[in-house]
Amino acid sequence: MGKIERIEVPAADRDRLETLVRDRNTPQKVVWRARIVLLTDEGLRATEVATRVGTSTLTVRRWRRRYAQAGVDGLLKDATRPPGRKPLTAAVIQRVVDMTLHEKPPRATQWSVRSMAAVTGLSHTSVQRIWHAHGLKPHLVKTFKLSTDKPFVEKVQDVVGLYLDPPDKALVLAVDEKSQIQALDRTQPGLPLKKGRAGTMTHDYKRHGTTTLFAALDVATGTVLGTCMKRHRHQEFLRFLREINRATPRHLDLHLIVDNYATHKHPKVKAWLAKHPRFHLHFTPAWASWLNLVERFFALITQERIRRGAFTSVPDLESAIIDYLEHHNADPRPFVWTASASAILEKVARAKQALESQH
Template structure:
């Protein structure tokens, strides 16, 4: 039996480019699969496992590994000589566009545009657009992310992700947080309805009619939400919401709450209440890691589908709208599917920390 293949060696820049391609929704499917195969190979996954996971033959995996080892990304998107249509963009031009896009920025600007890149490299704008589209590069966009400095980051990630992937028996796992200062906004003029050929309209300015705070707990298994609107988000309101959760969760179940490190959640009054309600177990996400709490995704949906374009004459009107959204959600709940393992998260964060350290030095 042959020895297993060694992990594929790649630079941080190559990994960043391949991760962009692997997530792309516009790149060719074969290129997305190829990027994912190379990333898995760099993580030490065996050839046969990679082949089965991504639906390609072991021979193809070996060929892609050998090509990457010999050429890196310089030949990406091209075909072998004598086959198919001849590439219209020189290989060194593609490599230079990729290098500039991923490692540099224009003078006095934060990111490249097709115009600035075309001028820099000496090609047409359509050429730049084609290269970016094929490789899934989008310099005009960015994702928000912050590497947590929590000293207990690893332990907290393992704890929370463990609840998602392997929830305890005879228990409910709830992702809980507050969405504070939700504004009851009314427009200064009546909106116009959508008609063929024209979108609906709203005035850019608005009138503020007060605020409310939504306390919400998302059941990760069912997708149902326990929600309550309260005036503020102090420990008094948090205690009120805990009592609401206690009244709505069947008494025979343990309650595991995933929540952030906000001081309100650790107030002495809260600790005293928890000491007398032994079925409640609090699991804190690491600092600067709100993405680990699934209710944040539900808050985003609430904002996009109910709040952003809503028109509210008063706070009670706003609360009625939020409660109607919760009721509709619970009539047809759809849980979010968590797939990331604690190991994959920790590996990604470790790479991010290494990159930040290298760039800071």
């Protein structure tokens, strides 16, 4: 059908079109289609109608042609267009999924959208859509480590019991050392954050030494007792235990959750603990540092203060750490533990079963 510069609109159609334009419930796309037809009926050319409606000349001609073919009802429905390509068959989709899950690409450890597209003869966008629909992300890998500690169950129940049902007249403290914190200074000053641009920092740095943060997180309140020391031997751990002893009320028992680092089991540490019976050490299972809540605080201070910091010396770094501790303790918020021991053990059992089934 050629260009249509003039349309004869019957009175009944005009009334219906004007009703559509006036009705507040009419979708806007239908309103401007109706206006196109009404303005054309007034004798306006396509370019003039396009200016009045605020659309293109091609759009005006398309909807005038639609009205000429299907009347007012043709304006109420969007045009349907045949797909540019035939949809992928279920067999093709299943082949991509199976290859992603069970095969490796040549000379590589994981598929990319383009390597998969090259093998299957699909476009990389088709591979992307299949992976997205099936929740497949070959480019990602997560690390894990299942504990092989024989008393794993007993230790999980002990530590989680302290979190969910702490003893009366006692403090539960999650204790650990964040060792080898480096005082790094950037070789050049970076650019600040601004609209449309992330802050920048150089990829290289100058090393000015290291320090170790000893921290004891009060599980109930979220406050953190911390101090920095050069090393993390049993001597330093004993100094920190004495600091905890001085900083806490003497009438309260202290239940310390610690990992299996040899320093925590040194004979001199055991001897000191024997002389201070209000101290009770509870060990997390081997390879299960996630059970110690103080690790969550270490992640927080690393993210908020250390990772992007620039420190010209170890004292500069230690000053920043102590300042962060003081700021944190001014408005502490506890990390709330919610997982029960049974839920953790069931999850670990499922993970072991899955690994055994794969090997």
